[in-house]
Amino acid sequence: MIPHVILLVSITGLIFTYPFDDYFRFTLGVVVLATLLLYFQRLPALRIAVLSGALTLLLRTTLKYPFVDESLLSAFMHNLPAFGYYLGYGLLFRLLKVRNYTGNIPALILLLSLCDIASNCVELIIRREVVGRTLETIFTEIVAVGVGRSLLTVIGYYSLKRYRDFVLAEDHAARYAELIFIIAKLKAELFYLKKSSNDIELVMEKGYTLYQSLNAAYPGELAKADSPAARALAIARDIHEVKKDYYRVTRGIEEILDIAVCEEGLPLSEFFQIVEQNTRRYINGLDKPVTITFDYRGELVTDQYYAIVSILNNLITNAVEAIQAAGVIAVTGQWNSGRLVLVVADNGPGIPPAETELIFAPGYSTKFSEVTGQMSTGLGLSHVKHLTESLGGQIIVTSKPGKTIFTVSLPLTNLRKME
Template identity: 80%
Template sequence: MIPHVILLVSITGLVFTYPFDGYFRFTLSVAVLATLLLYFQRLPVISISAAAGALILMFRVAIKYPFDETFVSTLIHNLPSFGYYLAYGLLFRLARVRDYTGNILALILLLSICDIASNCVELIIRWELIGRNLETVLTSVVAVGVGRAVIAVVGYYSLKRYRDFVLAEDHAARYADLIFIIAKLRAELFYLKKSSADIETVMEKGYTLYQTLNTANPGELAQADSPSARALAIARDIHEVKKDYYRVTRGIEEILKVAVSEEGLPLAEFFQIIEQNTRRYINGLDKPVTITFDYDGTLVTDKYYAIVSILNNLIINAVEAVEPSGIIVVSGLCGRGKLTLAVFDNGPGISPEEMELIFAPGYSTKFSEVTGQMSTGLGLSHVKNLTESLGGQIDVASRPGKTVFTVTIPLANLVVNGTGPHPNRIV
């Protein structure tokens, strides 16, 4: 880092102009040096300034020496420039310029003073003030000092603004990723809870079977291989599985409780997150898919994880369905007391035979071309379960060249603290 800064300042030091007759010159490197010292707060001010001055001296001697009489004369003529940078670094440090980055006027004033004073030091070392009009010299020095200070401040705030923009972009990307990870976890958690309820039912049936068998044959329980003893053992095993499910679900719930708040999110905001994530996903595929998003309304909901998971599964299915390329349209409509989500694709469609099975857990026609393994077939099952958990329903219409999945959810099940869509906003 430090060598790059020194080299950059030194190279810009080769851009200069001679304001008076003699060897004194104004360069662009001072503005660059000030900008970098302000932006990179950990840079050592004095050592950076001295090193940059030394390297500039070396560059100037190397360029000028072949055209001057001797190496010594060239070195003497350019040595005062090193004094300028050393003085600038010392004044910059003593004035604690970095402490005033929040005050533009004070920052310009201090940088101007450092520049003007350092130029005066160089002029004195060079004896350039003797026999010259001081008013003319000082006017030029002050004007250039203020100008370079302004350039340095503009450069500093430009770099800072760019950094803030990059950080904001990175934060938004990480936030979107977090939303999707949590949405997937919540979908899995919903499925685990549903399975836990099924396990509870099976356990109760097993225990009821044991009671029935034991009542019919009271002395049979003492026999390890008797039907009643086996029914009781099965009920106990199922109870252990139920406890494991409970521990897993409680663990995931605790993680989610720490990871996110339950504050509501506007429809437009989480739709933008879905759009950004989807476009990144499609860009990572070698597949020319055109996708558009259309949404409106002022709904604020804390159930956005479920909605994100619903749309994410439907969109991924649509992307996989359009081969080798295709068009996908995702829309969200708030109005008439419900949220309507629709995902359209122009893929080959779903056959009537498959239409009755697509929401069944484990049903899938997709497989990996690399491993040959079938898909888990839980995507649409998750979508259906999540939709119904919100009191909604999912419908599908399909024919070759057009498939539309439509999810409708009552707004009353989505709003947070009485907030809802604007009564006049209908897409």
Template identity: 75%
Template sequence: MILHVILLVSMTGLIFTHPFDGHFRFTLGVVVLATLLLYFRRLPIISIAVSAGGVMLLFRILIKYPFLEESLLSAFWHNVPAFSYYLAYGLLFSVFKVRDYRGNIPALILLLSICDIASNCVELMIRQEPGGRSLETILTSLVAVGIARSILIVIGYYLMKRYRDFVLAEAHAARYAELIFIIAKLKAELFYLKKSSADIELVMEKGYTLYQTLNAAQPGELVRPESPSARALAIARDIHEVKKDYYRVARGIEEILDVAVRKEGLPLSEFFQIIEQNTRRYINSLDKPVSISFIYYGEVVTDKYYAVVSILNNLIINAVEAVEPAGIITVTARYSGGKLHLAVADNGPGISPEDVEVVFAPGYSTKFSEVTGQMSTGLGLSHVKNLTESLGGEVTLTSKPGKTVFTVSLPLTNLEVSEAD
């Protein structure tokens, strides 16, 4: 990076103007030098200034010498005072600790102006070529140019700083959106884990009831390890151990989510934008010509946005995979009858009438990997149905060739977060 800075300063130092008769000139190089020194605090001030001055001196000699009727030594002496300017500027920049005043614009402009004016005075004294101009004219020019260049430096520094803040904000927004989707997926999996725990509890009770029935029918058979009652009791015990493992995993995930999840609600427009950004990144990664639009009317603030994000994400991914080889997808949100209606429509081939009845069943899938030949898990739409019902809503499907629409209707009373909350 240091080499790049030196080359950039040296090359911009070739952009100049002659204010007086002679070899003295005002260049753009010092603006670039000071801007980069302010922005990159780790850059060594004096060594950068000296190196840039030396390389610029070399550039000027190599570029102009072949076209001038003078010796190499003469060309060197005509340009070496410019090196003294950069040396003086670097020393003054360091002595005045200009970087410490980056938050005080008037003081920063004043110190940069002093560094510029004083360094130009050093160069003029070494050159000893006033060119017939009065001292007042020379000083006026030095002060005006020094202030003008200092203002340009401050503007350049704050523009770079503003751009960095913009890039960091973009990166933060991307990480935040990614976190939203990760937590949404975890919450959906946690929902299924709890549902499975309840199912396991029920199976364990049935197993224990079976043991009691068998033991009552054949008293004393429990002492025989291979007896039906003993085997039923062993199965109930094994299921109980599995249930405890499920509870431990579920509790661990809940504790992680308690730390990661923000408790307050999000407006519909905000997490809709997150879904849109994530979806467009997903489509771009597929290199698939899919057009998708997001339309929403009104606003609602909800703390159930992780469930809504998971619902929409599953429906949208299904739609993207359904439209082959390309297609159009529309995602809408509207309010009607005290409910939030979310719809994902695509112009894919549609779903056959016999499949409409079983499309939400766990394990149902028509997708498979072309590489491994394995079928998809078929849990996406099952997730949608269960999450929707957990919010007191319902999901419906209408499909025909060229148009498939999944509509999720959620009661606003189960979604909205009041100001008091």
């Protein structure tokens, strides 16, 4: 990075003006040098200043020499005092510890001005070429330029800092959006994991009941390892071990979610934007010309946004998958009359009337992967229905060829609206 900074300072050092009609000049490179030294705290100030001065001296000498009637040594000596300026600036910048005052703008401007003014005075003393000007005039111009360049430096530094904060905020928002979707998906998986745990519990009870029945019907048979009663008991024990493993997994996921989930509410517009950003990334990764629009109104703030995000995500994903070619999806969200109404509409082929009720059954699906030939799990809409009902709401689907609309209505009282 250091070579790039030195090169940038040296190139901008070629942008200058002659205030006294001689070799002494005011350049823009000083502003760039000071701005970068403030912004990049780890840059060695003295070394950067010295190397920038050396390269500036080289560039000025080699670029001007072919166009003036003087020797290369003479051109070098005329530009050598500029190196003295950069050396003085680097020394003062380091000795005055200018970087310690970035939080105090008046002090920062003062110290930068002192560095600039003193370094210009050093260069003038080395040159001894200023004639036809009074000391008062010269000093006034040096002070004015020093303060002016210091102001530009401070503006440049805080502009870079503001831009960095903006980029970091954008990155934080993107990571936060990803976290919300990850947690929403984990919650969905946890629901089915718990359902499987309950199923395992029932199977274990049936296995143990079978063992008891066999043991009662055939007393003494348990002592035989291959007897039906012994095998039924062994199966019940194995299922019990699986049940304990499931419990450990579900408990571990719950603990992770307890740490990750924020109890504070989010406004409707904010998590709608998260859904929109994630959906557009998902669609851009598909070879499908799908147009999607989002419209959200109201100032609802809720802590149930993970459930709402999961509902929207599943409905939108289903709509995207249902569209066979180019299609349009419209997503709306608004609250009125004490309810939050979410609508996902698409112009896909529609759902046959006979399947309208079946689509919410766990495992029901008409979708399959063209790559693997495997059917979809069919859990998406089942999960949407479960989440909707757990929030005291209802989901309605209306469909015909070229138009399918899923409407989710949730009572605001169960969304814990926060003021």
